[in-house]
Amino acid sequence: MAHYMRGMVTAVRPVKEYVRLSIKAERIAEEMQPGQFAMISAGTEPLLPRPFSIAHVDRGVLSFIFQDVGRGTGMLASLRVGDSVRLLGPLGKPFRVDVGDRPVMVAGGRGIAPFFELARRLSGRSPLLFYGGRTQAQIIETGFFVRLCSEIIVSTEDGGMGHKGFITEPFAEYLAKSTPPVIYACGPHAMLRRVAEIAGSVPTELSMEARMACGYGICIGCVIPTGREGYRRVCLDGPVFSGDEIRWQDLK
Amino acid sequence: MAGLEVSIGSLRLRNPVLLASGCVGYGEEIAQFVDLSALGGIVVKGLYMSPRIGNPPPRIWETPSGMLNSIGLQGIGIHRFVRERLPALRQGGATVIVNVCGETDEEYEQVTRVCDEADGIHATELNISCPNIQENGRCPGMSQEHTYSLISRVRKASSKPLIVKLSPNVTDVAAIATSAEQGGADAVSLINTVLGMSIDTETGETRTATGMGGLSGPAIRPIAVRMVYQVSHAVRIPVIGIGGICDARDAIEFFMAGASAVQVGTANFMNPVASMEVLAGIKSYLARKGKKLNEIIGTCQIGRVQESEPG
Numbered sequence: 001m002a003h004y005m006r007g008m009v010t011a012v013r014p015v016k017e018y019v020r021l022s023i024k025a026e027r028i029a030e031e032m033q034p035g036q037f038a039m040i041s042a043g044t045e046p047l048l049p050r051p052f053s054i055a056h057v058d059r060g061v062l063s064f065i066f067q068d069v070g071r072g073t074g075m076l077a078s079l080r081v082g083d084s085v086r087l088l089g090p091l092g093k094p095f096r097v098d099v100g101d102r103p104v105m106v107a108g109g110r111g112i113a114p115f116f117e118l119a120r121r122l123s124g125r126s127p128l129l130f131y132g133g134r135t136q137a138q139i140i141e142t143g144f145f146v147r148l149c150s151e152i153i154v155s156t157e158d159g160g161m162g163h164k165g166f167i168t169e170p171f172a173e174y175l176a177k178s179t180p181p182v183i184y185a186c187g188p189h190a191m192l193r194r195v196a197e198i199a200g201s202v203p204t205e206l207s208m209e210a211r212m213a214c215g216y217g218i219c220i221g222c223v224i225p226t227g228r229e230g231y232r233r234v235c236l237d238g239p240v241f242s243g244d245e246i247r248w249q250d251l252k
Numbered sequence: 253m254a255g256l257e258v259s260i261g262s263l264r265l266r267n268p269v270l271l272a273s274g275c276v277g278y279g280e281e282i283a284q285f286v287d288l289s290a291l292g293g294i295v296v297k298g299l300y301m302s303p304r305i306g307n308p309p310p311r312i313w314e315t316p317s318g319m320l321n322s323i324g325l326q327g328i329g330i331h332r333f334v335r336e337r338l339p340a341l342r343q344g345g346a347t348v349i350v351n352v353c354g355e356t357d358e359e360y361e362q363v364t365r366v367c368d369e370a371d372g373i374h375a376t377e378l379n380i381s382c383p384n385i386q387e388n389g390r391c392p393g394m395s396q397e398h399t400y401s402l403i404s405r406v407r408k409a410s411s412k413p414l415i416v417k418l419s420p421n422v423t424d425v426a427a428i429a430t431s432a433e434q435g436g437a438d439a440v441s442l443i444n445t446v447l448g449m450s451i452d453t454e455t456g457e458t459r460t461a462t463g464m465g466g467l468s469g470p471a472i473r474p475i476a477v478r479m480v481y482q483v484s485h486a487v488r489i490p491v492i493g494i495g496g497i498c499d500a501r502d503a504i505e506f507f508m509a510g511a512s513a514v515q516v517g518t519a520n521f522m523n524p525v526a527s528m529e530v531l532a533g534i535k536s537y538l539a540r541k542g543k544k545l546n547e548i549i550g551t552c553q554i555g556r557v558q559e560s561e562p563g
């Protein structure tokens with residue numbers, strides 16, 4: 001059940017290339033499951049709210065980690081403690097968490113966001129984290145994950161931190177010798193597509209992105225092409241999809 | 253609630269606030285936030301005889317104070333709607349209006365027939381104005397002749413109230429409204445989206461996959477208010493105002509321009525309870541002014557000059 005409510009900003013701070021925004025919104029925090037998102041709006045300009053994965057929940061406070069890429073995110077980045085925003089959430093189909101040992105999480109850039117809560121829920125299962133970015137400025141401090149994950153593998157495209165290259169490379173090497181119960185991934189669509197290819201028959205739980213208007217299923221504006229049922233809504237039928245559902249060749 | 257009922261043909265609406273087609277799906281999701289039985293009605297997403305897959309993404313793009321959409325009338329078809337979605341709407345006590353689509357006049361008639369026979373559908377709204385489907389956005393609602401012949405034909409297929417939804421993408425909307433009235437419409441609703449286009453200057457590609465899109469939201473409200481004003485002076489049947497309504501003041505503008513009821517569309521995307529807020533705001537406005545709804549309809553004054561009324 002999603003709630004439409006006001007929330008108060010309790011913290012805004014830069015974290016490397018991102019902004020971490022914390023908002024008190026108890027009802028959403030109580031019900032949120034990892035992989036779900038919220039629509040956030042800070043005024044009437046831009047007109048439409050913007051979708052963000054819920055990264056953390058802590059005592060009624062939701063935290064988001066986002067990249068300032070345009071009007072909406074720029075507006076959110078300029079919020080101050082005490083400001084009020086409108087929130088709709090929690091939204092979307094969460095990651096499944098009833099899985100076996102050593103599940104794998106693959107994050108690209110800002111795609112790390114949903115894995116904070118997921119790692120917490122999976123901590124008894126010794127998850128592994130593969131985390132890639134273009135430069136080290138896209139790799140958030142992984143201290144949080146150290147106590148929850150059995151292994152953390154980092155990569156940057158320029159080699160400034162960890163493995164040099166795409167994160168899908170060490171991920172592919174790992175998969176060549178191990179069979180995890182499930183692979184979770186969140187990041188650019190090109191990365192997700194590669195993850196799905198490498199995964200082969202291992203089940204995947206991929207968090208997809210699409211431009212959204214409503215975020216709760218009523219506009220059918222956020223669709224992606226899927227095999228069985230044609231165009232499906234990222235906001236309500238997803239954002240988490242299995243890699244074999246998606247018609248990658250038709251995805252722009 | 254006394255003083256808020258509105259008649260559309262034989263149908264009595266509880267109050268003048270409805271949900272606009274394509275902006276609330278089939279009602280299921282918005283029912284989490286809104287008591288549908290407390291509203292005047294819900295106009296469900298446009299339906300053809302068969303299911304339609306709709307247009308490829310990207311389908312939406314935000315523009316100044318508005319948005320472009322090119323959904324392509326994705327839908328489950330009238331039969332599946334009646335079987336799978338209507339029962340929940342009936343149970344929830346909603347006044348249900350089906351937005352009827354067709355690729356041909358015959359299809360409009362067939363869909364209308366199905367609606368006529370289905371218990372729990374209270375009226376139909378003929379979507380003669382969807383800019384997305386046909387080439388160059390052409391549709392029956394762009395010509396007086398086609399509007400008249402289509403409405404006359406569909407009118408015979410149904411004993412339920414028939415609303416005709418008008419396109420703003422015409423030179424003389426009042427003339428089209430008159431043709432709809434002559435064809436037998438019980439009411440007209442307007443406006444549908446305004447055809448628009450936006451281009452990514454980095455890539456040269458249009459922002460929506462199909463090129464053009466329908467513009468909606470506050471950006472189109474002045475166009476809609478103007479058209480409602482023109483149409484309400486040209487026809488005797490009730491006019492339902494649509495276009496960028498976000499709060500009660502917006503709705504009251506439409507009443508003063510001549511609308512008897514309004515529909516809330518894009519605002520549901522920003523605020524799932526927008527329609528309830530509009531309704532509550534209308535009630536308090538009327539209470540504050542000590543007036544009934546019908547006492548404010550069509551009361552707008554053009555400066556001090558009284559315009560000569562056509563017809």
Ligand SMILES: Cc1cc2nc3c(=O)[nH]c(=O)nc-3n(C[C@H](O)[C@H](O)[C@H](O)COP(=O)(O)OP(=O)(O)OC[C@H]3O[C@@H](n4cnc5c(N)ncnc54)[C@H](O)[C@@H]3O)c2cc1C
Nearest residue numbers: 050051052053065066067070071072073110113209210211
């Ligand atoms: C379910 C979901 C969860 C998300 N979680 C996060 C998150 O945790 N952190 C984060 O930084 N971002 C996240 N995003 C992406 C975020 O919503 C967009 O970056 C944001 O909407 C851009 O808004 P803007 O007004 O700043 O950009 P605009 O000025 O509208 O556009 C700037 C650029 O961003 C692109 N864009 C616009 N909307 C989206 C969108 N919905 N998804 C992807 N790209 C978009 C545009 O095409 C354009 O290239 C998520 C998106 C979805 C769908």
Ligand SMILES: Cc1cc2nc3c(=O)[nH]c(=O)nc-3n(C[C@H](O)[C@H](O)[C@H](O)COP(=O)(O)O)c2cc1C
Nearest residue numbers: 272273274298321379443444468469495496517518
């Ligand atoms: C995403 C979207 C889908 C729509 N689908 C339909 C439709 O199926 N049939 C129809 O008659 N109008 C459709 N419309 C038009 C709206 O019902 C309404 O006439 C228009 O958006 C103007 O009102 P608004 O500014 O309040 O949204 C759609 C509008 C939007 C934004």
Ligand code: FES
Nearest residue numbers: 215217219220235
């Ligand atoms: S954003 Fe409206 S249906 Fe998904």
